[in-house]
Amino acid sequence: MGAAPGLLTLTAAPAVGVARWATLAGRWRERIVAGDWPSGAAIPPETELAREAGVALGTARQALSALVSDGLLERVHGRGTFVTRGLAQASMLRFFRFGPADLPDTPGATPVPHSRILARRPVRASTEQARRLGLADGARVLRVRRMRLIDGRPVLLETLWLPLPLFEPLAVLAPTDWDDLLYPMYSRRCRVTIVRAADELSFGALDAAQARALGLEAQAPAVRVEREAFDLAGRCVELRTTLGDARAFRYRAEIR
């Protein structure tokens, strides 16, 4: 049923009820996920893609647009279409304003805080963590604790959980060799591209040790950020919990 309508089914998709551009987008998404089109590189020009796929230019463009709005591709007028290098500035400083009472949002002006790795070792994922990472119960993950500092002053405490076959290179990396920005480091050392993240914010209080580490009084009010970060394939590949002084918390949310 739904047999080949013509001579060749090599080019366009036979899928029923699915727009041709959606089928194309899916096919090209696979090539990106597989690394066939590597991160940061240009993909073939629109005209060539359209010709290869046997569709009109407009149809190919619609497929590309879908991948752009999914954050997998970036178009640059006159230069080409590129596979995303992933998030660079998903900084937790989106949620906090440290330093001398900042002026209104000036991203880019804010310096990247220094990172100090406190501990990192393989552990068993909890049931909940395994579920969120899409792993088997009790799977091995790398647990990382780090502190983030601005001008030498501790401002954030973080704990991360990273699936372990995937992030093996980091399990053996000396704490002093870790970069301040993790996502570009994931990309370089583990071939993991972070495309999307979801942050869940809540309020709590610091315990004695946490407060001491951040130079605050015990029971100081704190904001907790629980992050899930996703790769090109849409898999959750990082869990992270960040703690910071609630009095430095400031965040702008747009509706619509």
Place this chain on the structure above:
Amino acid sequence: MGAAPGLLTLTAAPAVGVARWATLAGRWRERIVAGDWPSGAAIPPETELAREAGVALGTARQALSALVSDGLLERVHGRGTFVTRGLAQASMLRFFRFGPADLPDTPGATPVPHSRILARRPVRASTEQARRLGLADGARVLRVRRMRLIDGRPVLLETLWLPLPLFEPLAVLAPTDWDDLLYPMYSRRCRVTIVRAADELSFGALDAAQARALGLEAQAPAVRVEREAFDLAGRCVELRTTLGDARAFRYRAEIR
């Protein structure tokens, strides 16, 4: 220079350096803002718009798409294209989870909290407020204080400032006649459509009176939400400050 290239300049736009679809989008935006195409109503079909404007169908569709992503229009396959009725669910409950330890996000399931107007009277806008509302210094605004309750329990305290010629109908409305949802009420009583809002979140502590009103201990930790809301024309027409128990605070932010 750059004079009319043909016989008639009645239809397409002569603007240089601006895409034709952008010009059309601007023209149609004006009709929406002016109320020429009223809120909630269907606009003429694409084919008619394209014919009127003297452009190809694809060009008209691109202009409409721009207005859709700006939140001014909504398309419904098979039915038509409609001017937005504005935000209905910009509820502050996006930021708080009250009641019996809610399950993961189930919007729509959360009930609309009841609204009790505590006070409303015309005042002079502060310099800062006037600036943000785009008004002259010391302009008249309606200041409204209200409490929001869930199952009769006070959970949020709000203060609003509304520009006064515009919101005059509310200045004389009996406190008991106010609706629980403000934005549909703005639309009905003042012909103001709220399309977009920006919320600035920060952390603080409740003073004695505020804590008493919310049934919390003095100095209880609080989250403060400072909102600016915008109408179809992109003008800021509402300032609002909301206070709630920080321990009920929970918010999910997506990156990219």
Place this chain on the structure above:
DNA sequence: AAGTGGTCTAGACCACTCT
């Protein structure tokens, strides 16, 4: 000048909604 993405045309046909 060559190569890329962006805009635009003038059609055709399909999918959905309502009466």
Place this chain on the structure above:
DNA sequence: GAGTGGTCTAGACCACTTG
């Protein structure tokens, strides 16, 4: 079945970037 938006075609030309 009539009317709407959604998809698709096969071209053309424009705007931007780079050698």
